[in-house]
Amino acid sequence: MQSFMSQWVYTDTVKDHFMNPRNLWKEDEDFTPDGVGEVGSLACGDQMRVGIKVSDGRITDLRWLTYGCASAIASTSMMSEIAIGMTLDEAYHITPQMITDKLGGLPEHKFHCSVLGDKALRAAIDDYLEKHGLDNPYKGTTARIICECKGVTDHMIEDLVKNDKVKNFQELQDATGCCTACGKCREKILEELNECLHIYGKQ
Amino acid sequence: MDRYVYLDNNGTTRTADEVLEFMKDNSELYGNASSMHTLGRNAAAGIDWARGRVASLIGAEPEEIYFTSGATESNNTVFGIFRDRADDGDKRSRIVISSVEHPASIESAKYLRKKGYHVDLCPVDHYGRVIVSELEKLMGDDVALVSIMTGNNETGTIQPVAECASVAHRHGAYFHTDATQAIGKIPVNVDDLGADYLSLSAHKFYGPKGVGVLYARKGAPLLPYIHGGHQENGMRAGTYNNQAIYGLGKAAELAEAGLMEEHDRLWEMREALRKGIEERIPDVIINGSNDENLCLPGTLNVSFPGAEGESILLYLDLEGIEVSTGSACATGSLEPSYVLLASGLDVELAHGSVRFSFGRYNTMDDVRYVLEKLPPIISRIRAMSTRRG
Numbered sequence: 131m132q133s134f135m136s137q138w139v140y141t142d143t144v145k146d147h148f149m150n151p152r153n154l155w156k157e158d159e160d161f162t163p164d165g166v167g168e169v170g171s172l173a174c175g176d177q178m179r180v181g182i183k184v185s186d187g188r189i190t191d192l193r194w195l196t197y198g199c200a201s202a203i204a205s206t207s208m209m210s211e212i213a214i215g216m217t218l219d220e221a222y223h224i225t226p227q228m229i230t231d232k233l234g235g236l237p238e239h240k241f242h243c244s245v246l247g248d249k250a251l252r253a254a255i256d257d258y259l260e261k262h263g264l265d266n267p268y269k270g271t272t273a274r275i276i277c278e279c280k281g282v283t284d285h286m287i288e289d290l291v292k293n294d295k296v297k298n299f300q301e302l303q304d305a306t307g308c309c310t311a312c313g314k315c316r317e318k319i320l321e322e323l324n325e326c327l328h329i330y331g332k333q
Numbered sequence: 334m335d336r337y338v339y340l341d342n343n344g345t346t347r348t349a350d351e352v353l354e355f356m357k358d359n360s361e362l363y364g365n366a367s368s369m370h371t372l373g374r375n376a377a378a379g380i381d382w383a384r385g386r387v388a389s390l391i392g393a394e395p396e397e398i399y400f401t402s403g404a405t406e407s408n409n410t411v412f413g414i415f416r417d418r419a420d421d422g423d424k425r426s427r428i429v430i431s432s433v434e435h436p437a438s439i440e441s442a443k444y445l446r447k448k449g450y451h452v453d454l455c456p457v458d459h460y461g462r463v464i465v466s467e468l469e470k471l472m473g474d475d476v477a478l479v480s481i482m483t484g485n486n487e488t489g490t491i492q493p494v495a496e497c498a499s500v501a502h503r504h505g506a507y508f509h510t511d512a513t514q515a516i517g518k519i520p521v522n523v524d525d526l527g528a529d530y531l532s533l534s535a536h537k538f539y540g541p542k543g544v545g546v547l548y549a550r551k552g553a554p555l556l557p558y559i560h561g562g563h564q565e566n567g568m569r570a571g572t573y574n575n576q577a578i579y580g581l582g583k584a585a586e587l588a589e590a591g592l593m594e595e596h597d598r599l600w601e602m603r604e605a606l607r608k609g610i611e612e613r614i615p616d617v618i619i620n621g622s623n624d625e626n627l628c629l630p631g632t633l634n635v636s637f638p639g640a641e642g643e644s645i646l647l648y649l650d651l652e653g654i655e656v657s658t659g660s661a662c663a664t665g666s667l668e669p670s671y672v673l674l675a676s677g678l679d680v681e682l683a684h685g686s687v688r689f690s691f692g693r694y695n696t697m698d699d700v701r702y703v704l705e706k707l708p709p710i711i712s713r714i715r716a717m718s719t720r721r722g
Contacts (some may be wrong), residue, residue, distance in 0.1 A: 148644075148647065149651070151717065154717055156716070157716055157721070168719065170719070175641055175660060175661050175681075176641075176670065177720070178719065179719045194722070195717060195718060195719045196641070196718065196719065197641055197659065197718040197720045198641050198644070198715060199641055199642075199643035199644055200643055200644055200647045202641075203644060203717065268651040295688045311473045312668075325685065
């Protein structure tokens with residue numbers, strides 16, 4: 131007899147991190163972070179908090195908490211494994227793509243969940259530098275994600291406008307898929323697009 | 334995995350053994366029920382029998398029963414009838430539905446709105462129950478149809494259907510109820526409810542998938558909506574799906590025979606689970622009413638603040654327990670349950686909602702198993718959460 135068996139909802143790596151999360155911030159442990167960052171919106175159902183310990187410009191330890199779905203939990207867990215041991219410079223440039231690749235991929239509509247882990251980490255680094263009166267050489271240098279669902283950044287929009295690839299919202303949407311999932315970024319996308327069109331005299 | 338516990342009976346049910354057996358017993362009736370020869374006539378006799386069983390279940394006449402592919406088609410059909418009437422110049426062109434209808438109605442209504450028709454949504458109270466005085470305010474002599482479901486799929490909330498129907502009728506509008514979730518759980522009688530139209534699906538009460546019914550009261554407007562042969566008085570063309578219709582007939586017979594007994598059994602399990610959860614897990618919110626007269630017996634919808642629904646669902650799934658959630662993450666829509674939001678629930682609580690829905694194959698052992706596995710899962714998720722205390 132033919133029998134049908136489906137795969138689990140996510141990859142085996144996601145399942146492993148979901149069932150056995152790494153570097154979780156346990157309630158009873160003595161972890162005093164040097165910097166803490168929290169990002170996320172309850173409207174989307176995901177929120178993350180990351181605490182880091184820093185020594186000689188390196189992340190020596192990290193703890194996290196996540197309110198969210200299985201892929202959000204797994205991607206924060208994976209982010210923690212990637213970040214520990216990195217220099218602040220390396221850690222600041224972790225991308226959502228790096229996290230999802232290591233997880234063996236996520237369904238497209240889940241991509242926005244994994245974006246939060248790296249953002250929470252950057253917020254923690256910002257907090258560390260500020261608390262310790264250090265210059266922040268990173269802030270503003272990294273691309274800012276505007277469409278979280280599709281991972282569309284201000285730099286991507288700027289490049290497309292500058293190189294005459296897109297002239298209006300429709301073309302930008304066709305090129306990047308921005309604003310095709312939850313639609314919450316529409317205003318911000320339009321604002322960024324109009325600014326770029328203005329700056330490069332494309333209007 | 335110690336055990337397999339299916340608690341998603343509002344999603345769909347296991348086809349009853351008696352139904353499968355009955356379909357198998359009649360598998361030789363493959364004739365086209367529209368044919369004049371013996372095999373065709375025998376097949377048609379089976380279909381007439383099934384029509385009679387469904388009519389008896391809901392207190393209708395057999396000729397008021399139209400077979401469809403399911404309640405989604407039935408709902409779409411009703412909306413389509415009134416769209417066509419508006420197109421043909423009927424002055425009554427407005428449709429009023431509740432804000433917690435099934436997507437088969439909500440999306441049909443949205444589509445009509447997009448096409449320029451006037452559709453109003455009637456608000457509900459914190460149980461998700463239609464506020465009849467608000468419905469009254471929405472009425473006028475331009476309303477063609479009022480559509481209010483019998484019982485809600487997510488919360489189990491039973492609507493004041495008869496009252497809504499009389500409001501509709503007082504203003505000269507027709508009344509439709511989607512009874513999909515209520516059939517086989519509470520008494521559903523088209524005269525008691527005052528329904529001009531009613532939708533149901535076989536697979537929600539142990540019949541096969543892909544078959545359902547549109548009930549249309551004698552004299553209520555009907556227009557052919559699937560064009561082709563002369564099946565169903567020319568209303569809904571297409572060769573009959575004999576076996577599925579026989580299965581629906583058998584399921585209707587079973588539902589009618591054991592109705593109140595099944596009601597009490599489902600309610601007992603639902604209440605045992607609710608009380609067990611409230612005893613064992615701190616800080617939980619029951620969505621919908623705990624009054625037996627206001628809630629479908631097998632449905633329990635619970636929010637767990639600080640825990641997200643998809644995580645709960647998947648940890649339960651790994652223990653062999655199958656439920657559903659109102660969390661956005663599980664649907665891919667990014668918006669949590671519109672039913673819970675319309676009932677005034679906070680967005681975080683909607684993300685943290687889980688629906689347990691019992692059926693005829695569940696037992697008290699299932700309740701005990703869930704009560705053993707669920708509390709540690711909730712405390713584990715809460716301990717991981719940014720929302721922890």
